Amino acid sequence: MPAANARAIEKARDLACDVVILDLEDAVAPDAKDLARTQAVEAVKAGGFGRREVVIRVNGLDTPWGAADLAAASAARPAAILAPKVSSPADVAAYDQALTGDTRLWVMIETCAALFALDAIAASARTSRLDTFVIGTNDLAKEMRCRLTVDRAPLLGPLSLSVAAARAHGLTILDGVYNSIEDEGGLARQCAQGAEFGFDGKTLIHPKQIETANAAFSPAADEVHWAHIIVAAFDSPENASKGVLRVEGRMVERLHLAQAQRLIAVSAAIAAA
Structure with a gap:
């Protein structure tokens, strides 16, 4: 959910999902970054999400907003902080050192560099709060300059290797989003593919996608x-x-x-x- 959208945050409190990610990064325009940060922090402090875990995705530390996002999000103590474009164990350490309390660290695997450091990144869970990989298929396809089709043929290698690295080090791993909100058939196919790969679940961009994802990742x-x-x-x-x-x-x-x-x-x- 874009954290700049207060109405979306309110709706998220009743959705049939396991996790609500309040986004400060890609879903928020530059002129709304400060508002999004404030609303995300207020939402975490207000609570009311029931059994749902609340995660804040911050902007990268190499952006004008990253340091402030990380400081504010860490102080709010959500279930986890989601760090974008993590490409090395050093990136993991940079985010990890800012966290307090029982807040965990989730990282986006969405760069070409990350694909050649998957094992090292996952292994850093031994010395950090890292416990979850989230695949960023949109950014990864952008960097690779490949076509992001329903069957994701160009990404089959990266997807399977990411799952293997996560499993080797005991991490949870979530599949990337499906962009076509109205294409229920395509979403179902991609969710089924993700389940076959061994992902624990799928990140989503719209509430109407939840039912399909829940069905695909629930045992028959x-x-x-x-x-x-x-x-x-x-x-x-x-x-x-x-x-x-x-x-x-x-x-x-x-x-x-x-x-x-x-x-x-x-x-x-x-x-x-």
Whole structure:
């Protein structure tokens, strides 16, 4: 949500989303930067977002607004600060040192330089508050000068490598936005693609996209059913020492048990929300 839009912020308090990102960067014109900063801070302090986490995306530290954004956002103590165009562990450290309390650090992966430092950036989570990657597909496509189609063929490598780097270091990772607000079919295809890649969710630019994204990233009923079958099979006393089972004609290993347990936990968390 552009933090310069007070009406949008108010609506965000009731949306069926997990996170509200109050944007001070790309969605805000230069002459509205100060207003956006003030309104974002006021919104965090006022609360009223229920279970939704509130994140402030600041302008880069190399811009005229970045330092003031970071200082004000850190003082407000949102759930996280989202830093744009992070390309190195040094960038992570620059944002991290300004944070206080339990505010976490999220970073945008949206530069060509970042693609060649993914592992190092993710590894910096060991010594910082970093816990989430957010893919900035628009900026990445701009830098690469590639075409940002629904299937994102030019970005398949960067997307998969970003997921792998995040998983290697225990980070959450969110897919980039889909720009065509009225193209529900294209959004559904891209959400399904993101889920197949292993993203934890998708960033969105309009409330009408939420339902489609929630459906794509929620476990299907048949998946949950099969997960329970796997767990039950391994829970049987006769299978306690077995590493691999034949369940309903399928080979199931203990790695599948871990996947099944996670899927059940995700489904339960969604049901309880």
